[in-house]
Each structure stands twice: as C-alpha cells, then as structure tokens.
Amino acid sequence: MIELLAQAPPPPSFWNRPPYSPELYVMVIGTIILGLALFFGLTYAPTRLKRPIVMTFTFLSGLFYVLLWLVPTPLKPKEPGELPLNPVDAAGIWFSDALPRVADVAQILSAFLLGLGIFSLLTIHIRKINRKQTDWGFSIVLLVSMVLMLGFGYADWIMKEFRDPLGLLQDSSNWTFVNQMSDLLFDGILQQMDAAMFSLIAFYILSAAYRAFRVRSVESTVLMASALILMLSLMGGVAYAWGQGIDALVIGTGNEFLNNLKITEVANWLRTNMQAPAIRAIEFGVGLGALAMGIRIWLGLERGGVSA
Amino acid sequence: MDYTLLKLFLGVVFTLLLYSVLYRENKAYRFAEHVFLGLAAGYTLVVVWRDILYVQWWQKMMGTVADGAAPAMPGYWVYAILLPIGLMGYTIFSKKNNWMSRIPIGIILGLWSGQQIQVWWNTYGPQILNSMRPVIPTTWESITRPITYTRGEGGIKVNLAPERVAEIQSNLYFTQALSNFIFVLTVVAAFSYFLFSFDLRGKFLNKFNTFGRWMLMIGFGAIFGSTVMARFALVIDRMSFIWQEFFGRLLTR
Amino acid sequence: MNWSKLQNVDRRVLYVILLVATSLGLFLPSRIPNDPEPAAKDLYALLMQLPEDKPVIIQSDWTNSTRGETMGHLEALCRILMSRRIKFVIYATADAQAGQVALNVIRQINEERKKAGLVTYREGVDYIYLGVFPNAEGAGQNMRNDIRKAWGTRQTKVDGQAGRVPVFDTAVLRNMRSVSDASLMVVITASATIDVAVQRLSDKVTMACMSTGVVAPSLLPFYQAGQLKGFAGGLRGAYDMEYMMAHGINYSPTPGQEPKVTAEKFGEIPPVPEGKSFERAARYFGTLHIALTLLILAVVMGNVGMFVAKKKAKGGNN
Structure with missing residues (x-):
C-alpha cells in the first residue's frame, strides 16, 4: 500500500520519488x-x-x-x-x-x-x-x-x-492594486450580487402568500396554522410580551397551568411532538429512496444512470 | 474615494441593478446578470486550481520542497493517472465517444453509492431508536407534570428540594405519555403516507393515510415558516448593507 | 372597504411596502427581549462549558448569499471562542467561496478586538485555516477514519514566522490524534452538508450546528435523537446566541434579580466575559418582526378578501 505518514516524510518506495526530481x-x-x-x-x-x-x-x-x-x-x-x-x-x-x-x-x-x-x-x-x-x-x-x-x-x-x-498581504493595508482588484471583484461585487439574487425570493414569497395562500381545504388550513404558530414564535418580542402577560395572569390567579398558554410553550410542544416527527418521516422516506438508489447505481441496475 | 467606500459603492450599484427586475425585466438587470455569471465562472476556475487541484492533486503528485519547519515531501506519481480519467469526462461533447464520459462520473457515483449503507444507518439508526417512546405513564399522582418550584413573595420562583425535582423529572406523567403517543402516531402516519403511495383498500387504512397527509402538512408548515424567515433575513441584510454599511460609511467619512 | 380592488393590487406595491418596511425597521431600537429556543440554549451552554485545552472544529459552509443569517452565526461563535481563548481549526466543504468568506469574518473580529484592546487571534497559533475540501462526503469519511491522514498534507502559515508548517506541528492541533480529541465540532451551513457531517462524524465527536432558516427544520430530528447537541437556526438562532452572550443563562448580575434567560436543566451559565455581544443579529431582529407581520397580514387580507368575494358571489346568485 502507498504509505504516507502525516508529518515525517515517508521512506522512499516504488510509489514515490523526491519532489520535482x-x-x-x-x-x-x-x-x-x-x-x-x-x-x-x-x-x-x-x-x-x-x-x-x-x-x-x-x-x-x-x-x-x-x-x-x-x-x-x-x-x-x-x-x-x-x-x-x-x-x-x-x-x-x-x-x-x-x-x-x-x-x-x-x-x-x-x-x-x-x-x-x-x-x-x-x-x-x-x-x-x-x-x-x-x-x-x-x-x-x-x-x-x-x-x-x-x-x-x-x-x-x-x-x-x-x-x-x-505573510504581509494578510493585512489589507499592504495590498497592491492586484490584490485590491481581486478583492473588489470577488468580495465587492460577486458576493454582494450573490446575496441580492437570493434575497429576491423574499419578494416573490410575499406576493405569492398574498395571492395564493388560501384556506381552501383541510390540508392548506393545517399547513397555514402550523406556519403561523411557528412564525409567531420566531418573533421573539411578540412571544416575550405574550409570556409576560401570562406570567402576570399566573401570579394573579395562582394557576400555574396557564403557563402552558405561552406562545413559546405552544410552539415548542407543536414543534417537538408534531412538526419534528413529520419532518422525520419525510426525511426517512427520502433516506430510504437514497439507499435504494445507491444500491441500484452500484449494481448497475439503475436505468438512465451510468449504465444506460 | 477610498478603497473600502468604492467597494461598498459597487456592491450597492450591482444590488440595485439586480433589484430592478422587480419592476420589470430590463437591460440593466440583464447586464448585471451577465456580470454575475462571468465573475462566478471565473472565480470557480480560480478555486478549482487554487483550493482543490493544487492542494489535493498537484502537491501530492509532485511533492513539496522543504519550507520553514515543513520537511520535503516526496511526490506520488500514480496521481497522474487521474488526469486522463478526468479528461474522459470531456468526451461528452463527442458524438461517437460520449459513453466514455460516464467513466469518471461512474467512479464518482460508485464512490457515493458505496457509502450509502453506512450513511443510512448512521443517520436513521439513532432516529429510529429515538422514535420508540414510552406511551404508558409511570405514575398517576397527577395528570400533568407538577411544577418544580413554588412562588415566594412577589411571585419570585423558589426551586423545590433537589430530590423532589429529580423525582418529578424521572417520572412520566399522563400528559407527557400522551404527547409521546402523538409523536409516535405522527411519525407512523406521515411515513405510511410515503410507503402506501398505491391504491389502498379498507376504510381504516384510507383514513389513516389522509391523517398522514395532514401530519405532513404540519411538517411543511414548519418548513415554510422557517424558510420565510431565511428569505426575509436576506432582504433585511441587503437593506442594512445599503443604508447602514454604505451610507453609514459615506456620511462618517 | 373595496376587497375586490384590494385582491388585484399590483405586486409591485407589495414589493415597495416590503422594501420600505425593512429599511425603516433597521432604525428601530434593537434590544428586543427574548426567550431563546431550547436548542439554542443547549448550544450556548455547551460552548460556555467547553474545556480550554482542546480545540474546536468549525466547518463553515456558507457564502455571502446567506450573509444575513450565517455571518451572524460565525461572528457569534468566534466571539465566544475568542473570549474564552479556545483554539479552533476552520475549513470549508463543498462551496469554494466559503473559505474566503469565513476568513473575512475572522479578520474583521480580530480588528474589532484590536480596537477594544483585547487579545487578537493569530493564524497558526490560535487558529488554523485548512482550506476547502471540495468533496464533503470524502472529507467527512477521512476525518472519521484518521484525522492525521485526512489533514496531514495541509500546511499553514504561522503568524510572525517565515514559511509554512504542517498543521499538526502547530499548537492548535499538536495533541489531536483522532477527531474525538476535539471538544466540539460546529457546522455552520446553508445547505445539506450538515447531513453529511452527521452521517459520518456525529458518533465520534460532539456535534452542533448553526444554519439558515431553510436548513433549520431538518435539524430537528438530529437534535431530538441526540446526534446534534444543540443548534441555532436562522436569524432567530443568531439573535438567541447574541442575547445569551449578553445575559447568560440562569444568571443575574445582581443577587435577587430574576435572570433574563432561564432553563431548568442548567446551572448558572455566565454571559461572555469580554468583547461584543449584541451585533448583526440584533440589528436585523426588530426588522424581522416587521417583515413577518407584513407576511401574516398579507395572508390574512388575501383570505378575508376571498371570503368576502365568495359571500358576494353567493348573494348575487340569490
């Protein structure tokens, strides 16, 4: 086998020769x-x-x-x-x-x-x-x-x-024109456009949500409710203010059970016991597909794959 | 104009050029789009050599000379065989020999598929185990899990004795068991919707399948909500780039 | 109100509203009170309890296209590790641009620390940049098998020294024999590279993740099954981290005061000892509230409009 130790140079063998010799x-x-x-x-x-x-x-x-x-x-x-x-x-x-x-x-x-x-x-x-x-x-x-x-x-x-x-060029104050141009093209233009391209999707999501996200069937209602609770819980400020209100209520009534009505609690319960297992089931299905596909490609059974 | 400001300025200009497509398709957008493609392609070609082939292939094939504390490393000539194999990929443009382009692709796919068995178990083994959850309560002293603190003066929380807290934490109360049951039911129902994609006979199985579809929608709802956050974050970042980074610098110059 | 007119409003009006709302939002006060997600609390507690003598592995798989979320993540992670003087090794898989972007973040935090008179992190001494591994699967499998072989050929510049040094001869990696010798591996990602990492390494090293909102839902099963010990998802996750960096967990600056962040399963976890806490995510988080409210309003109004139109149509038929 080709030996290649991490640090010490390996002993000469049939497989290697001195660098650039x-x-x-x-x-x-x-x-x-x-x-x-x-x-x-x-x-x-x-x-x-x-x-x-x-x-x-x-x-x-x-x-x-x-x-x-x-x-x-x-x-x-x-x-x-x-x-x-x-x-x-x-x-x-x-x-x-x-x-x-x-x-x-x-x-x-x-x-x-x-x-x-x-x-x-x-x-x-x-x-x-x-x-x-x-x-x-x-x-x-x-x-x-x-x-x-x-x-x-x-x-x-x-x-x-x-x-x-x-390593002087690590510090940007030592850069020459070439280094600056490379940085300008990559970091100044390419990267910013990359971000701008992906952010365009947000506009389309807003427009689509306004036009097409409708309560028409049980499925779309369930989807919307799940998304709504999640989005509310993402708004930390809203969730916190709501939680403060519940806290005041708990102390006022002495009923600690009311704590379960906090957005964070509801969202967490939903996430742990319904959203996560549903996602798990989706990924499990996809995973089984990948496994089957992997075995089929390996054995050359996949039509249209490498063997077609 | 100093360099940083120029860099920010160009970033803002190209962001706005791309955003102009929101009004309607136009030449300015098409210009920016082509600059974007050109730069991305050029950068890929830089990286392919600089970060991949030079480090992973050239240096291993040709070795490295001693440099500072790093000793000289011999070169392994067998790496050279990868060049002709890689070139086979380019036969895809030939009518007669394009089948050869499947050899390098086949090697890459073969290496991928060979890993799938191990990968599958590492990914889903722990998840299958984690999905087996207890659904029978261990105690009936209370329906819900008792709180682990009492309220002192002014509503300040005072924790219970550690032994009592440990006891509460080690028990499974009815509502927790119920949550676990819902968890297991959701996994099974949603997964069965995947599994039984053919025509089902029997009322129960059909109902169960419909239930599975609803559960899937709950999952998709969560994915939708989270994706919305991600996309909005990008717009917010663009606006911050324009107003705070660029104008901030312009005004404090 | 004329609902049918509202139903047919030009999409460009919506775009302008979003642009204006997200712009104005940036100028609102930004220290919004918050109760971090349990997964983010786990991640913060984990980071603050790491031993100081072992390195952390950071796999940074994002570029500026997701800057709004993941840059905040890497910034928070670097600030925490630097404030605790924990050495780290960083590399990228899959995306060739990712390495440069990560280096830019480290450079910028170093500059920020220099300005504040704090110790800066030196390449080859306090951290190592390994470069890009184009094939995430292969890189992960190699690290699992033998980390000395996986990274053995990589060399690094050492600050203040001429030439390059093999990475395992540096103070950062000298004692690392296998991937398990790292105290933690954090994957910061905008794609499915976290799946690849979990599949190959989560049973060998403690693993956590910081990801975009798009990836975050797929982390839940990993987190529940213990394959990830904690994670921060999206902008919310980034703000959670900054919030805990400022307030700690179960920590009160003056005795008798209620802690801002509480969690039953931890003892007292302090805020970061030095450096900035509220930064990028705090700037964006308030605006996120506005944008999400806008979206919820859009959905609600779209649906109310539909119902009104339906009712009218029914009325017309009678």
Missing part, C-alpha cells in the same frame, strides 16, 4: 502517456463492451466503501514497524490506509469535471458573439468579467502563495 517527472509523464493510451484504446471498444466497462468502474469504486464498512477497523493506529495481528487486522489497516487516497479520487475527479460546466458556458457565449445573435453584447460582458476575475484571481493567489513568505 527528474525521475518523478519521468514517472508522471509516463503515467499520463499510459493513461492517454488507455483513453484512445477505449475509443475502439466494441459497443457491447461499453456498458460493462462503465459498470465495472462504478462497481469497483462502490465496492471499496462497502468492504471498508464490512471489514473491522483497527482499534488503534499502528506504530511504525508494528505488525498486524492477523489477516483481518491487516485488511483493516490496508483499508484505513487506502481511504484518504480513494476519497482524494472523488475530489480530484469532481474538480476536473467542474471545468465541463465552464466549457459549455464558454462555447454557448462565444458562438453567440460569432453569430452576432440577439443580445450578443451581454455575452461580451460575461466573457470580460470572467477573464478579469480569472486574471486578478490567479495573480492575487500567486502573490500571496509564492511571493509573500512573511
């Missing part, structure tokens, strides 16, 4: 060439093999986590040189060693695939500009914003990561 470059480039050969080899795969190939990749990836779950985890991490007690222990150690690498795989592949979305965004807008379709000016705006963010973002990163050993 010529041998490492040879191995890396060789691996990439091998991978590309596999890539082009696969383009000649006959049609009837395509489905089994994809299914094999999927199954093996899933199998790792299923075995990880089935094989007992070692009780404590082994000291260097300590031997496993028996084959099961050895397998457990192997799996726990392999886990970070396997988890890396998913992260790295997801990152490579992120580029896909950007790529198709680019093709759409470049085509729009080339053909001078309606509103192609906006496509230029999009590309310019993207290039600006890309340029200043990377320049900012390079300055902070490689040209600033003392």
Whole structure:
C-alpha cells in the first residue's frame, strides 16, 4: 500500500520519488502517456463492451466503501514497524490506509469535471458573439468579467502563495492594486450580487402568500396554522410580551397551568411532538429512496444512470 | 474615494441593478446578470486550481520542497493517472465517444453509492431508536407534570428540594405519555403516507393515510415558516448593507 | 372597504411596502427581549462549558448569499471562542467561496478586538485555516477514519514566522490524534452538508450546528435523537446566541434579580466575559418582526378578501 505518514516524510518506495526530481517527472509523464493510451484504446471498444466497462468502474469504486464498512477497523493506529495481528487486522489497516487516497479520487475527479460546466458556458457565449445573435453584447460582458476575475484571481493567489513568505498581504493595508482588484471583484461585487439574487425570493414569497395562500381545504388550513404558530414564535418580542402577560395572569390567579398558554410553550410542544416527527418521516422516506438508489447505481441496475 | 467606500459603492450599484427586475425585466438587470455569471465562472476556475487541484492533486503528485519547519515531501506519481480519467469526462461533447464520459462520473457515483449503507444507518439508526417512546405513564399522582418550584413573595420562583425535582423529572406523567403517543402516531402516519403511495383498500387504512397527509402538512408548515424567515433575513441584510454599511460609511467619512 | 380592488393590487406595491418596511425597521431600537429556543440554549451552554485545552472544529459552509443569517452565526461563535481563548481549526466543504468568506469574518473580529484592546487571534497559533475540501462526503469519511491522514498534507502559515508548517506541528492541533480529541465540532451551513457531517462524524465527536432558516427544520430530528447537541437556526438562532452572550443563562448580575434567560436543566451559565455581544443579529431582529407581520397580514387580507368575494358571489346568485 502507498504509505504516507502525516508529518515525517515517508521512506522512499516504488510509489514515490523526491519532489520535482527528474525521475518523478519521468514517472508522471509516463503515467499520463499510459493513461492517454488507455483513453484512445477505449475509443475502439466494441459497443457491447461499453456498458460493462462503465459498470465495472462504478462497481469497483462502490465496492471499496462497502468492504471498508464490512471489514473491522483497527482499534488503534499502528506504530511504525508494528505488525498486524492477523489477516483481518491487516485488511483493516490496508483499508484505513487506502481511504484518504480513494476519497482524494472523488475530489480530484469532481474538480476536473467542474471545468465541463465552464466549457459549455464558454462555447454557448462565444458562438453567440460569432453569430452576432440577439443580445450578443451581454455575452461580451460575461466573457470580460470572467477573464478579469480569472486574471486578478490567479495573480492575487500567486502573490500571496509564492511571493509573500512573511505573510504581509494578510493585512489589507499592504495590498497592491492586484490584490485590491481581486478583492473588489470577488468580495465587492460577486458576493454582494450573490446575496441580492437570493434575497429576491423574499419578494416573490410575499406576493405569492398574498395571492395564493388560501384556506381552501383541510390540508392548506393545517399547513397555514402550523406556519403561523411557528412564525409567531420566531418573533421573539411578540412571544416575550405574550409570556409576560401570562406570567402576570399566573401570579394573579395562582394557576400555574396557564403557563402552558405561552406562545413559546405552544410552539415548542407543536414543534417537538408534531412538526419534528413529520419532518422525520419525510426525511426517512427520502433516506430510504437514497439507499435504494445507491444500491441500484452500484449494481448497475439503475436505468438512465451510468449504465444506460 | 477610498478603497473600502468604492467597494461598498459597487456592491450597492450591482444590488440595485439586480433589484430592478422587480419592476420589470430590463437591460440593466440583464447586464448585471451577465456580470454575475462571468465573475462566478471565473472565480470557480480560480478555486478549482487554487483550493482543490493544487492542494489535493498537484502537491501530492509532485511533492513539496522543504519550507520553514515543513520537511520535503516526496511526490506520488500514480496521481497522474487521474488526469486522463478526468479528461474522459470531456468526451461528452463527442458524438461517437460520449459513453466514455460516464467513466469518471461512474467512479464518482460508485464512490457515493458505496457509502450509502453506512450513511443510512448512521443517520436513521439513532432516529429510529429515538422514535420508540414510552406511551404508558409511570405514575398517576397527577395528570400533568407538577411544577418544580413554588412562588415566594412577589411571585419570585423558589426551586423545590433537589430530590423532589429529580423525582418529578424521572417520572412520566399522563400528559407527557400522551404527547409521546402523538409523536409516535405522527411519525407512523406521515411515513405510511410515503410507503402506501398505491391504491389502498379498507376504510381504516384510507383514513389513516389522509391523517398522514395532514401530519405532513404540519411538517411543511414548519418548513415554510422557517424558510420565510431565511428569505426575509436576506432582504433585511441587503437593506442594512445599503443604508447602514454604505451610507453609514459615506456620511462618517 | 373595496376587497375586490384590494385582491388585484399590483405586486409591485407589495414589493415597495416590503422594501420600505425593512429599511425603516433597521432604525428601530434593537434590544428586543427574548426567550431563546431550547436548542439554542443547549448550544450556548455547551460552548460556555467547553474545556480550554482542546480545540474546536468549525466547518463553515456558507457564502455571502446567506450573509444575513450565517455571518451572524460565525461572528457569534468566534466571539465566544475568542473570549474564552479556545483554539479552533476552520475549513470549508463543498462551496469554494466559503473559505474566503469565513476568513473575512475572522479578520474583521480580530480588528474589532484590536480596537477594544483585547487579545487578537493569530493564524497558526490560535487558529488554523485548512482550506476547502471540495468533496464533503470524502472529507467527512477521512476525518472519521484518521484525522492525521485526512489533514496531514495541509500546511499553514504561522503568524510572525517565515514559511509554512504542517498543521499538526502547530499548537492548535499538536495533541489531536483522532477527531474525538476535539471538544466540539460546529457546522455552520446553508445547505445539506450538515447531513453529511452527521452521517459520518456525529458518533465520534460532539456535534452542533448553526444554519439558515431553510436548513433549520431538518435539524430537528438530529437534535431530538441526540446526534446534534444543540443548534441555532436562522436569524432567530443568531439573535438567541447574541442575547445569551449578553445575559447568560440562569444568571443575574445582581443577587435577587430574576435572570433574563432561564432553563431548568442548567446551572448558572455566565454571559461572555469580554468583547461584543449584541451585533448583526440584533440589528436585523426588530426588522424581522416587521417583515413577518407584513407576511401574516398579507395572508390574512388575501383570505378575508376571498371570503368576502365568495359571500358576494353567493348573494348575487340569490
């Protein structure tokens, strides 16, 4: 197994080479060439093999986590040189060693695939500009914003990561024009627009509530009552004032049972004994669906999934 | 104009441009929308390398040279194989070979699905156990749970003796048992509505199913109320950004 | 009143009312008396009783798009931890922008503390920023399995020192062998990353959550089943935290006075010893009252209008 201790550099092995050494470059480039050969080899795969190939990749990836779950985890991490007690222990150690690498795989592949979305965004807008379709000016705006963010973002990163050993740029008073531009585009514009976009929904909710939230059936009445009690309890001030009134009443009458009429009490009871279990049931249903879907994808049974 | 003020000013301008869509669809909004998309796409490309591939892939593949207290780390060349596999994703644009794009996606989905069994039990195991609640009272000395304090002068609360409080807390009174019963009934009814999505025979099952639907509505009501709070909080934050952060700074400059 | 006219009011009128109401609300007095939610009380009590010698793990999964709620959460959490000198390690999963946003909050609270003459938190000494883990599932699974391997390759700058240091060589993480060595893990989130964290880590480390109002309902089952030891949901949750940071729980500044916040299951939990308490959430909370009232009014008027119209239609038929 590839060993990689957290702190001390690992001993040299078949799997590793000194950083940025010529041998490492040879191995890396060789691996990439091998991978590309596999890539082009696969383009000649006959049609009837395509489905089994994809299914094999999927199954093996899933199998790792299923075995990880089935094989007992070692009780404590082994000291260097300590031997496993028996084959099961050895397998457990192997799996726990392999886990970070396997988890890396998913992260790295997801990152490579992120580029896909950007790529198709680019093709759409470049085509729009080339053909001078309606509103192609906006496509230029999009590309310019993207290039600006890309340029200043990377320049900012390079300055902070490689040209600033003392960490002076952590303090914004030491920033140069590049750092300021990167911050302006990201924090000053992008982030604020992000917030503004999501806040637009509030306006639509208000309008929809006025027009469409009507007491027409038992269901909508129950939904509205539940929402109303919750919203009242969210208004801490209202709930508090109401509670003070009840307190005065309790002391006046000596009847402590009246305490149960506080908004906080009513809302809490409703939340604990009806809202929460209902949400639990919803999530339980969704969870069962995810479990079934997971098993179907893993075994290649899902139509329209990876195996179609 | 100092840098911070300029930054706030641009934030306000673009917020207002986006808000202009509330009046009606217009060019200013479309401009802002495209700036937004462009910046977001550009930023994603920065992050993909800076925070993901550089740290998780490049540094592990090429190793790191000694820096300060950090020792040199060797590079693991096998990581290089992920590049061709990742590139297979881009065959999606090819008519002949787009099936290959399912390989990296299949690996990611496979890794996800393999985790589901463990994940399912970790999520719902404790919840199933927690849903088994006692519904028979342990004492009939009082219907409701007695209060754990008495009122002193002027209505000030004085706690009872700790032993008495402990005794009250350890008992299950009738109203608590009833609440538990309602809890269990709600879980079962709402869940059965999910489970029995086909045609039901028998009056009782049908009624129970309808009851389950009502209980679901109670859940949705709670979700609605909470979501409303979330969205309003965002509008309030925007207004605070404009009036307090921007104008506040402009006026105190 | 002409209900049918009111039924057909232009949506833009509603928008303007909301804009004006939320703007004016910001200038109202903001220290609204409050009785925090039980889950928020649990969270505050937990934070105030943490041991000082163990680090806290913060997973910060939000960006400025939910700034109105989650920024208040992270601010409150940082203020509490800094006032108690508890070291923390912070990272983001899923959203690439989340890391930068969290760092901005830490920087701003540091500046605020500097102004007030309080000790500031230094990177690599008092806190560590691990960066972004793009795959929440993988990151959680790795942390569960072996935290030294999960974070082993990450390095940090150390304040006042050149170069970078492996994170486990710093004062923050030196004694951490497994995720259970953290005294608490707090997930601040605007999405379902809390589900992922609960699924993989809630049986290994004490876990709590601070989330947007959208996510909050789905936390209830976790909280009831003990998978989360406490949570603060939405703007209300943020205000609850600030309120307790100012008033404590079962705590009275002068003997004989009734505490502002009471809870049967705790002893006396003091307010934060130093720094700000009422801040962002307090500024917004009063306005939230106005906005929610507006919504309730809108629903009520819409329904009354419907009934009046129905009655009229019936009358017309007779």
